[in-house]
Amino acid sequence: MxxxxxxxxxxxxxxxxxxxxxxxxxxxxxxxxxxxxxxxxxxxxxxxxTGHNSGVIHAGVYYQPGSFKSRFCLEGNRATRNFCQTQHLPFRVPGKLVVATDDAEVLRLNHLFQNCQRNGLEVERLGARELSALEPNIQGVGAIRVFDSGIADFVxxxxxxxxxxxxxxxxxxxxxxxxxxxxxxxxxxxxxxxxxxxxxxxxxxxxxxxxxxxxxxxxxxxxxxxxxxxxxxxxxGVGVTSFRVVPFRGEYFILSDRCCELVNHLIYPVPNPKLPFLGVHITPHVDGSVSIGPNAVVGWKREGYGRFNVSLRDAWSLLSFPGAWRLLSAYPRPALDEWMSSWFKDVFLRRVRRYCPSLTLSDLARPHVGVRAQAVFSNGRIVNxxxxxxxxxxxxxxxxxxxxxxxxxxxxxxxxxxxxxxxxxxxx
Ligand SMILES: Cc1cc2nc3c(=O)[nH]c(=O)nc-3n(C[C@H](O)[C@H](O)[C@H](O)COP(=O)(O)OP(=O)(O)OC[C@H]3O[C@@H](n4cnc5c(N)ncnc54)[C@H](O)[C@@H]3O)c2cc1C
CATH class of the missing domain: 3.50.50.60 (FAD/NAD(P)-binding domain)
Structure with missing residues (x-):
């Protein structure tokens, strides 16, 4: 000592x-x-x-068995709930529904279901009728119910x-x-x-x-x-020795007060397996509010939350990094969709209305933003x-x-x- x-x-x-x-x-x-x-x-x-996230205690639905993500998430779910309980901090475990809206998504939902089972999660497969019985405001052709997903206040x-x-x-x-x-x-x-x-x-x-x-x-x-x-x-990332942090803005809207009882569970779309983000979801929070988001748009300032925030240093770090160009050129369509959802509220809303048709533009009350630190290898591969x-x-x-x-x-x-x-x- x-x-x-x-x-x-x-x-x-x-x-x-x-x-x-x-x-x-x-x-x-x-x-x-x-x-x-x-x-x-x-x-x-x-x-x-930590102060700009969705506040979700994840259960481990998406992560490859044996990965750090899977191991840490499963242990973290229990540890976070236990910590909140013993420290008298607010948390709830409403569970989560991953909702498929068409046949192509049902196929991916089946893969996710198997993944949940491999990770040892308590899950249930739901048909359209069971889904609407649990969530009258949500429509889909099928869903997975994940019992251990929860919400907390990470700050x-x-x-x-x-x-x-x-x-x-x-x-x-x-x-x-x-x-x-x-x-x-x-x-x-x-x-x-x-x-x-x-x-x-x-x-x-x-x-x-x-x-x-x-x-x-x-x-x-x-x-x-x-x-x-x-x-x-x-x-x-075999053979890769360097990475850079690419900032991805995640934009949300807190919904108007009339939506406080919109859903009973966390509601998630079926994610695109090629992308690292989970898609725009509906999240109740421990303070009683409900949000929708986040999208994923490349940001020009790492710790900048305003739409027009630009840092020359951060912008140069991005533009001079071949990995960022390779990544964007591999996913031109999703990148454009995300960008459109950032600039046009109706495009953002359309993504949620696929499974929650009753939401309207006037429900998007307050914007809220987080910036994800996503490492990308120099060969353009996202570090999963x-x-x-x-x-x-x-x-x-x-x-x-x-x-x-x-x-x-x-x-x-x-x-x-x-x-x-x-x-x-x-x-x-
Ligand atoms: C939009 C969004 C939604 C998310 N949703 C969820 C979710 O629902 N559930 C979940 O589990 N995870 C979620 N995450 C991920 C989670 O929030 C982050 O992975 C986690 O907060 C990372 O914590 P951290 O301590 O590594 O980073 P940070 O919270 O970013 O902390 C890093 C700290 O380092 C400090 N720092 C940096 N450089 C220096 C320096 N030179 N000297 C001193 N200090 C420095 C910074 O100021 C900062 O405070 C989400 C993230 C985002 C952005």
Whole structure:
């Protein structure tokens, strides 16, 4: 354990979204005497993806058995519900219906049903009549009912994890951006990390940490580059050594008050298996509101939520990346459809009216936006699973798309276990 100056830590965690906070909390539980600091560049926690998502506790319908996504989602579903229950945080488990609207979708629905069974989920196949008995406002030719899908407030969960971390003596530094990462020697044997931090007034400070975990969300690729980390073995991108974060805006509408009782379950379309996003769905929230969304449109500013937000740095990062061009040229039609749904409310609405015909334009009360950090390989392939990178004394979460909020607790556990293997007894 270090006994040096105030600014020397055993563990530093970069990123104050749900993954960073969950990971810091679990390091502190595992090593109660260690000195831990969590560094977040914004003035509060959960400002980005964690604070702009659908609030769904996923069950594991879509993920390939054996993948990180499947494993972490199944464990995360139980862990999140358990955490909310024991911490008295709001959550509900209304279940989810995945609704097919034509014969082509029924075929894909059957594949999804088999996948649910392979993942060991409690599911039921419904015909059109059973569907409309459960959901009078929803129409379709068939559906899957997934019993364990739920809803939660991931900002509240992050906040509670942070309180627990601080109660155990962990430190949280807000408004401090990590701008430099380099190696530094601890004693004779351990090369840890030196971090340079910059606050909003351009004042710089330095800290040292024996081990660093980076959960940087939309900045994940830049932090990997800053630290010179190498990607872990890939199942999914053989021969590829680099990736970039492509920001995908996800636009929603909160529905008018008359729609508060529109549905009893989460209602999802059958997704296109080639695309990583689940399609525009109807989601009740724990505060009683109901939303529809999100679509998926490439964004020009990674952490920009306004429609006209552009960052020259982020736009250049996208335009100069061959992987983004390859991806867009592989899916020109879906890209155009998504773009149209972003600019024309009636196109957006049409996607939901296929299975919920009673909705009208006047029901789309308030817009709401999130930006997904989607890693894309340089060959244009979307990174489907969670992806990690490392140096000798740091671990990076490079790709943590949905269901990462659901999966935050097991992902944090995984990072602690991986760190333990790497630390070889350096920290007691
Ligand atoms: C539209 C949308 C809908 C989604 N729906 C769901 C859902 O229903 N269920 C689900 O399970 N998941 C969902 N997700 C996914 C989930 O929200 C994210 O995967 C999860 O929040 C990722 O958490 P994170 O901590 O990795 O990232 P973030 O919450 O983005 O946090 C990363 C943090 O790192 C900080 N940071 C970056 N660079 C630095 C630096 N240099 N120094 C210091 N701090 C830095 C950022 O400020 C940020 O706070 C959705 C995501 C989106 C965008």
């Amino acid at each position: 270090s006994t040096e100056s105030e600014d020397v830590f055993d563990f530093a965690i970069i990123g104050g979204g749900i993954l960073g906070v969950s990971t810091a909390w679990q390091f502190k539980k595992r090593y109660p005497k260690s000195r831990i600091t969590l560094i977040e560049k914004e003035p509060s926690l959960a400002c980005h993806q 509240a969960i992050t906040g509670r994890l942070a309180e627990l971390l601080q109660a155990m003596g962990g430190q949280i530094r807000l408004g401090q951006r990590v701008v430099e990462v380099s190696d530094c020697l601890f004693g004779e044997h351990w090369v840890g990390k030196h971090l340079v931090l910059c606050d909003g007034k351009k004042r710089f400070s330095r800290i040292q940490a024996k081990f660093v975990v980076v959960c940087g969300g939309l900045a994940a690729d830049r932090l990997v580059k800053m630290d010179g980390a190498k990607l872990d073995n890939l199942n999914d 699973d969670f992806l990690f990178a490392r140096t000798a004394s740091s671990l990076h979460v490079c790709n943590a798309p949905s269901p990462a909020a659901t999966a935050a607790i097991p992902i944090g556990q995984y990072l602690v276990e991986e760190a333990e293997k790497m630390l070889r007894g350096v920290i007691v």
